[in-house]
Amino acid sequence: MDSDLFEFACRMGDNTLVLGHRVSEWCGLAPVLEEDIALANTALDLIGQTQMWLGLAAQAEGKDRSADDLAMLRDVWDFRSVLLVEQPNGDFGQTMMRQFLFDAWHVAQLDALKTSSHQQVSDIASKSVKEAMYHVDRSADTVIALGDGSEESHARMQAALTLLWPYAGEVFEDDTVDQAMADKGIAPLPSTLRPAFDARVRDVMAQSTLQIPDTEFAHKGGKTGARHSEHLGHMLTQMQWLQRAYPQAQW
Amino acid sequence: MNASVDQLWIWLQDVPDPEIPVISVVDLGIVRDVAWDTSALVVTVTPTYSGCPATAVIALDITTALQGHGVKDVRIETQISPPWTTDWLSDAGRKKLNAYGIAPPSPSGGPEACPQCKSTALSKISQFASTPCKAMWRCDDCLEPFDYFKCI
Numbered sequence: 422m423d424s425d426l427f428e429f430a431c432r433m434g435d436n437t438l439v440l441g442h443r444v445s446e447w448c449g450l451a452p453v454l455e456e457d458i459a460l461a462n463t464a465l466d467l468i469g470q471t472q473m474w475l476g477l478a479a480q481a482e483g484k485d486r487s488a489d490d491l492a493m494l495r496d497v498w499d500f501r502s503v504l505l506v507e508q509p510n511g512d513f514g515q516t517m518m519r520q521f522l523f524d525a526w527h528v529a530q531l532d533a534l535k536t537s538s539h540q541q542v543s544d545i546a547s548k549s550v551k552e553a554m555y556h557v558d559r560s561a562d563t564v565i566a567l568g569d570g571s572e573e574s575h576a577r578m579q580a581a582l583t584l585l586w587p588y589a590g591e592v593f594e595d596d597t598v599d600q601a602m603a604d605k606g607i608a609p610l611p612s613t614l615r616p617a618f619d620a621r622v623r624d625v626m627a628q629s630t631l632q633i634p635d636t637e638f639a640h641k642g643g644k645t646g647a648r649h650s651e652h653l654g655h656m657l658t659q660m661q662w663l664q665r666a667y668p669q670a671q672w
Numbered sequence: 673m674n675a676s677v678d679q680l681w682i683w684l685q686d687v688p689d690p691e692i693p694v695i696s697v698v699d700l701g702i703v704r705d706v707a708w709d710t711s712a713l714v715v716t717v718t719p720t721y722s723g724c725p726a727t728a729v730i731a732l733d734i735t736t737a738l739q740g741h742g743v744k745d746v747r748i749e750t751q752i753s754p755p756w757t758t759d760w761l762s763d764a765g766r767k768k769l770n771a772y773g774i775a776p777p778s779p780s781g782g783p784e785a786c787p788q789c790k791s792t793a794l795s796k797i798s799q800f801a802s803t804p805c806k807a808m809w810r811c812d813d814c815l816e817p818f819d820y821f822k823c824i
Contacts, residue, residue: 455808459800466804469723473752544753548722551755551824552804559799 425601426481426539428501429608431491432598432644434474435502438492439653440523441467442660443510452513459559463520466552473545493664497654504643505588507653511581514574517563518581522589524557525621529614530592538606561625568629575630582631590639593618675743680706680713687737690729691803694772697730701760704751712745713738718756721804721824758823775809775820783820786811 445464451457475488486494505523510516531553534546568578593615602608626633642648663670675683684706685698697703697717705716715734719727731748738746758777761769766776775783785792791813801808806819 455798455800458802459798462800462804465723465725466721467723469719469721473722540753544755548752548755552721555799555822555824562799 422483423481425598426607427478428598429602430474430478430481432501434471434478434491435500436506437467437474438471439500439502439656440506441471442656443506444516444520446510447516456513463556466556470545470549470552473548477541477545493661497649497657498646500649500653501646502643503588503591504640504650505585505591507643507650507656508585508588509652512577514567514577515581515584517560517567518578518585520556521560521564521625522585522622524553524560525618526592526614528553528557529617533609533614537608542607564625565628568626568631578629579631582626583634586634587636587638587640590637591641591644594639594641594644596645674708675741677706680738683738683741684734687733690726690733692769692772692774694768695765697734699762699765699768701762702730702756709747712747713743714747714749716749716751718751720756724804756824758821769821773818774806775818777821777823779823781823783809786814786816787818788816789814
């Protein structure tokens with residue numbers, strides 16, 4: 422078992438799984454049809470990427486578990502997703518702010534992973550980054566349109582940014598798993614992605630007429646699994662309901 | 673006797689894409705390889721988008737079609753690298769898409785003309801449309817909305 426690679430692949434796959442599920446909660450409920458479809462398509466891309474990352478995790482673990490087993494049969498403490506992605510959807514603006522903060526990191530991370538020394542990591546990243554580029558184009562456009570929109574939409578987007586900003590920093594925290602990945606040339610050290618993220622976020626927030634909170638404080642505990650917020654457990658009871666009620670049920 | 677690889681490609685040319693039945697899986701560029709592995713036929717397929725829900729149906733359709741031609745043992749293998757690109761859409765596929773009302777991908781990042789009235793006065797409605805591979809546009813002259821196959 423390659424435990425560092427397993428951790429790393431779980432972090433990538435759990436981020437896309439938890440956000441993919443959150444975004445899918447909008448299906449049929451979005452403010453307009455076009456946005457409903459766009460959200461569902463984004464969720465699909467993220468779940469598709471999850472199959473690849475958790476497939477790699479299962480392979481690195483070597484315990485005969487599948488990507489589906491990892492997604493549906495683990496509980497909160499085994500999830501390695503950052504706290505940002507498990508935050509509730511809130512209103513549409515809050516969902517799009519969460520998406521943009523995630524996408525801005527995701528694109529930088531996938532772009533760096535394209536040149537990973539690990540062939541499968543590089544293949545998955547090369548496939549995923551094409552989708553993530555479309556995600557960030559759309560989430561940035563929507564944040565700008567709503568931030569620099571009406572008085573009401575501006576106020577809601579500022580509230581969303583103020584609420585979510587302390588959750589944006591966790592992806593850039595380096596730990597021993599990250600160091601092991603960087604030493605092997607598999608993944609960049611997370612802190613090295615911060616300048617590209619900051620540049621993109623500053624540019625989009627300036628166009629959105631939104632103020633980035635003046636704090637570096639970052640909530641932590643999701644990526645290591647040490648302290649997820651209460652929200653993740655509630656989400657998993659929905660997402661894993663069928664496997665919990667009917668263990669081993671097949672599609 | 674095993675069918676020749678050339679014959680197999682001709683048969684695959686008749687397997688429609690389940691979401692856009694006017695083009696075949698070969699036109700779409702998702703069949704990457706066809707090869708005999710002793711008695712089994714291995715068809716290598718690449719997904720368009722990683723979460724495309726049509727992927728499982730495509731594998732089933734290819735298997736069913738080839739079995740209909742007498743190929744007993746078909747194995748579908750998924751390959752993600754190199755990632756699928758709209759550059760692999762055949763010229764015939766592009767023409768069929770346009771005739772069907774879906775604007776084919778264009779390097780400019782948007783449709784070249786309305787598939788209905790050929791006007792070039794167009795506006796984008798949404799980055800995403802009925803499937804992840806398409807965006808939604810509208811013709812400002814004939815006012816018809818239409819799908820545009822996004823470049824990827």
